[in-house]
Amino acid sequence: MMLPAAEKEKFQQLLMAAIDGELSAEEKPQFERYVREYPECHAEWQKYLKLKEVTQTMQFTKPAPEVWDRYWVSIYNRLERGIGWIVFSIGCVILLTYGGFKMIEAVVTDSKLEAIVKIGIIALIGGLLIVLVSVIREKIFTARTDKYQKEVQR
């Protein structure tokens, strides 16, 4: 007797639960009926049991104990460095902004400089500022729309 096609998926699910010891009390008689009544189900069960026998004895090699000792320290260092870089970046932005402002002020108030030179210097600083703002905006936008970011905030 062949297992009806409509029951195949149910049997496959019960088969997995049976070999993993996850059958519920209600599912157990249902699975036993499949195995008893359909020889193909019995044969399938035996094949998957063999596979399970091998995989359940497999384990990964354990790393040296020192690996575990250094594990948290390494994470802590990475976190600390990350904070360090943020603080460093803030410092750079503040100093560059202040320096840029002072430079523009000096250029504008310098009566010896020709107008064309003043325009050139202001355009240079202005252009740099636009690029800087654009890069920062892109970084922030990428962080907000990052697929990975969405997935972790479940």
Added chain:
Amino acid sequence: MNDTPQPERQQDERLVSRCQAGDIQAFGVLVEKYKQRAYFTALGLTGSHDEALDISQEAFVRAYRVIAGFQAERSGFFTWYYQILRNLCFNFLRDRAKRARPFSEVEASENSLQNIADESSNPAVIAERNELKDAVWRAINSLKDDDREIILLRDFQDLSYKEIAAMLDCPLGTVMSRLFNARWQLREKLEGYLG
């Protein structure tokens, strides 16, 4: 989905609250608690000790950076952390597969990482090796990422179906169906060994 035992979950929730208040030492406690599970999960997916160590640590770093947005009442800490870890692992595998192939082949076989011969198929990561176990490990590594993942979670991490369902954010029936498909693939590859 509630996948962690209640007292343990409450303890994690308290630690997460402390982390969200800026207590990095509380995060250290969470790391100590889950580091082995994290490392072995990454080892199973990447097949490399160094990468598993680096990726599992990087996942903890990223978890800490976004922990303010984590809602501990919705899922367990490790379940949430696992999403970060698996994304990093799969990104790593994708990058490694791309590096291992000439550029022209990349687009043609975007989803067939299984054919790439690399260090992940090295059975040295398996304890108490023999010919059969080596063959099984190679076969596991030749599976598609999703198939390999579910076998590793069940047979190597020894997680219950309920825990797997929570970690993969899918119903129990899907876990069983995915396990069947993955094991069917594995059995096909090991036909000569298992008879």
